[in-house]
Amino acid sequence: MRLLIVEDEPKTGAYLRKGLNESGFVADLAATGLDGLDMALELDYELVVLDVMLPGMDGWTLLRQLRASKDTPVLLLTARDEVSDRVKGLELGADDYLVKPFDFSELVARIKTIMRRGKARNVDTVQLADLEIDVFKRKVTRAGRRIELTAKEFALLHLLAKRPGEVHSRAMIASQLWDMNFDSDTNVVDVAIRRLRAKIDDPFEKKLVHTMRGMGYLMEERD
Structure with missing residues (x-):
């Protein structure tokens, strides 16, 4: 199961990639929104773990542009716990929303839940x-x-x-x-x-x- 992490903070990105790889996933890492969008569009990922606050292109813009051409499931990560932000993310097409800081086991559980749903809806x-x-x-x-x-x-x-x-x-x-x-x-x-x-x-x-x-x-x- 191949995942893409889009996270600009080096320590957080390395932590997520290491943890997800150890949890049985194959995780790639992009450090900017532009790189993340290019990778998400060019490669077939089963899920994107997307930070909202990114340099150059933020997570909202990346998600919007991704949804214009692909239906890859997306889990948003953000430090803000505003209801308006959660609603915005879901309206733009995110599948779930996790607020930092979070327990890693919850992240893995949410990823697995999204992917189970995705298999049911990803039809020709x-x-x-x-x-x-x-x-x-x-x-x-x-x-x-x-x-x-x-x-x-x-x-x-x-x-x-x-x-x-x-x-x-x-x-x-x-x-x-x-x-x-x-x-x-x-x-x-x-x-x-x-x-x-x-x-x-x-x-x-x-x-x-x-x-x-x-x-x-x-x-x-x-x-």
Whole structure:
């Protein structure tokens, strides 16, 4: 099981790498956010242990850019225990959040829990009602009919469909798909949703993309 640690503090990074290697993992170490992002994108890691406070590129930015193209599980490490930070991390796509200082045994336990969940969700296809998404071939069909999507439309569809019933805020969608901070005056997310609906929902009787007023968007099958 190959892991990536992104930690700029040398002693902490060495401690984590040594401990995880001794716990049966194969752990690589990156000391900057840029190096961590390059390694996470180029290599196939089963999980990334990511420090939030990093030089050059912080953990939030790294996570946002990673989520634009890969679904590698991420465990965030931070010295801050603010609820807003935990919510931000989870909205950006983190799988768990651990506050420093922490007990090493808890870190290992959380990693194993995430990886068990990851094996269950890391599938080649996503199915919702009569909609099928082939993640690796980037092929979408509904009721047997092929649907052509742009790269952004596919990323938006996959983001919503892989977690059916979960509301995605406009801010989270904007940060993950456009690498931008959401501005209430910006309608880029709403426009993207309308275009996706025109292809995924409008030609069909049953609608899958739904709006939660004041909250965001979700996909689910409704009677």
